[in-house]
Amino acid sequence: MQDSSPVAAGRQDNVASKRTTPTHRTFGRGFLILASLVLVAVLLAQILHATGTIDTGFADWRPVLYAYLFWSIALGVEQVMVRGQRGLRALFLLPAVLFTLAVVIFPTLFGFYIASLDWNLSSLEGPHFNGLNNLIALFQDDYYWNALGNMVFYTVSVLGEYVIAFGLALLLNAEIRGRKFFRVVFLLPMMLSPVAVSWMIGKSLLEYRFGPVATLARDLGWDNPAFFAHPWIARFSIDAMDAWVWIPFVMIILLAGLQAMPKEVLEAAKVDGANGWQSFRHVTFPIMLPVSITVLIIRIIFKLKLADIVINVTAGGPGGATDTVSSFIYRVYRDRSNVGYGTGLAIFYLLLIVVFLMVLLRLSSRWAQKVA
């Protein structure tokens, strides 16, 4: 039987590291230093070339990527050569770390740099450093704050979605006929692309002239069933479409939580004489709280990114009533090629979301403890 105690592991490490000879270690370190020099040299040369400081350079930034890959390999070799067995273990983690560094950390940091530029793709002078001007402009941008205001409405509406989803989850968790069928059917909206939903519902079912919903509304006495011509009706219509897509997601997570709930607790409550509401209020809901908080946080993150339905159905109108931060950024970036400012808006929004979610997590954690 294999000895997996920490002492044994340490012993193995010692044995393994003893196998790395000074020659190996020197070679490993040397190789990494060489690769680092190559990476720095290529990067520096390309930066100088791109900024026009030197004439010679590469046609594009691809060699820098190759140099980074070479450096990554050298780092792996160095780990094995210098640290032996422990280095081999590090190899399991290194690719993920280096990949994350390349495609998450670096682009985010680069985003901060772009956000500090005055860079309109049509500008004849090209990009130039702008300091905090994009941030200052953002605070004076009515469209941005209008969109943020709308996001408050959209975010609060997640609570309504949660209530509906919880109800559906309870229903599908009960011993009802055809529940397997309904579980699949209720999941269908989630499988649809929001763009398809925009067209199928926003531009077809809710269409003022021939949409079945509009026709039904007329039959019910609403003379002019225009779902996107009045600010609050438009806001609710957009939110209803988004909710229709995402309620199944919330529902399925809650359903999984309900199914994992120990049956004994509910049976004990029943024996103690609790009715349905009391069981839910004092047993099911508190037990489900961690799952609820998790799914609400995830759903809020999705909601804060709402854009596709808005872009397709109302383009943010009427008069900005349905605009979201993402759809506004889309217009600034895509329609107006304002790369620096658009990135600034996105980065600021990212920071807002991070702060908001941290506060939300802290508050919900305290509340969960209190309820429990």
Added chain:
Amino acid sequence: MNQQEHDQHSLTRPNRRTVLKGAASAAALGTTGALGAFSNIALAQGNLRAQILQIPGIGKGAPTDADWQKVGELCLGPTKANVKEGEFKGVELSFMGLNNQNLHNLLFRGFLKPWEAYTGAKISWIDLAQADYNPRLQQAIATGTVDFDILEMGAPFEGDVCGKGLASEMPDWVKKQVDIDDYVDYLKPPVGTWNGKTYRITIDGDCHNFNYRTDVFSDATLAKAWKDAGNASEWGVPKTWQQVQAVTKFLKGKKIKGKDVYGYLDAPKPWGGFGFYFLGSRATAYAKHPDDKAWLFDVDTMKPRINNPAWVRAIQDVVDALPSEPADQLNADPNTTGFQQFLAGIGSMIPWWGDIGQVAKASDTSVIGDVVGFDILPGSDDVYNAKTGKWDKLASGPNHAPNCAYLGWGIYVMARVNGDEKKHKAAWSAAAHVGGKDLSLWTVMYPSGFQVHRTSHSNIDEWVAAGYDRKYITSYLNSQFSSYNHPNRAVEPRIPGIFQYYSIAEDELTKIFAGKVDAQTGANNIAAAWEKLTDQIGREKQIGLYKASLGV
């Protein structure tokens, strides 16, 4: 600009194929025998133009790649006159264009296949959807990564491309080969040129015309109601925007054949910048003075005119007309007004590009094929003179100023081929083949995404021979050519970032139309944002480019 050029806004689009199916129908060439007879006559006359118009033939289904190749092969004559067989062997060219509706680049591929076989050159293709086109082009320009030799591009981008020295000047032999003098007036210089140099082979024409319902404006009941309402004028098609407003308000609540009839249809919902053209069509008659080439900015300062009395009047007209339009009009973009409303029988007047006339008769969703008429855009009883700050009444009558919106697609050769003589000639030869005179007649009659743009396209007999109904096509082409050739046409400024100006305006206009701000305040906001944008892009250079684009 064609409807299909805005593919993110529409799933189903009409195409010229459907026009031909309907317009031609059985009448002219409905039988194989008739087609055969026509073919024989054409061949007997050695008439290349008539010959290519039979490929694949009216009512013979949508053209395929084989048809495009056949047309390309038959139109190789001018190329053969300027290029020896195999002269471009070893030359590789890259062509960037659109793939909207499986047209544009896909046609060019077919047209250029025989050209490749003859010259020995090889072309690789960069196909882009409309939504990806602008960002891709802007990024290529901004980052200096132009990786294409030949480019399909709209004239509004000439400021971005030609103004930055990225395009190759057209050689004289190309001008001769494509018969550049055949272009309609408004597509002649300064369009396609920059600082006196010619860069563009025009393959498309775009202009807003006025589409109206003939049944509404000849309805006796409405005529009586119009008189009963105390109107002194006769009931008929409005000729001025003042009349459009009056008719739109009058028609509120009226019915024709038991259905609600509406007047003018505005398109208040933003449409990626393109929606601004529709306010422009309302504004040009007020804002484009015959004595002044400029109508959007002051020439010497780039000071926006969007908040002058002319534009504010046009904006206010929309605000005033909206209550008389369908209840959900606020959420209608131009695609909705054109294809879901007007063609479906809702509304009696809209401005649009030539697409409406092309599809009205034959689209499956169109119910107005027999009751649609065409004209140039309405005029105005008075026109604002930005230089004097006063409204003028012209001795000649109402001021008309057709809105030459978007100016159509063209083929450009990039400056990066200039260093290689063989490649330079090859690129221009390929562009000239695609933009050839005879080939262009085929593209404006068959599904291609392109509309009439040459004087030679106005030969009604050729259209009738190809299968179009004479009365219908005459009305349609007259509205197009009268707009193109109008002495006071409002030509779009071809300055860098023009769509950014439009997009910004759309955002503010939607607030005005929703009643959040009044017309003057909203217009002032647009002007302020435009000033900021001009400063960001570079005011002094922008002024220079604006002047160049206006040819002043």
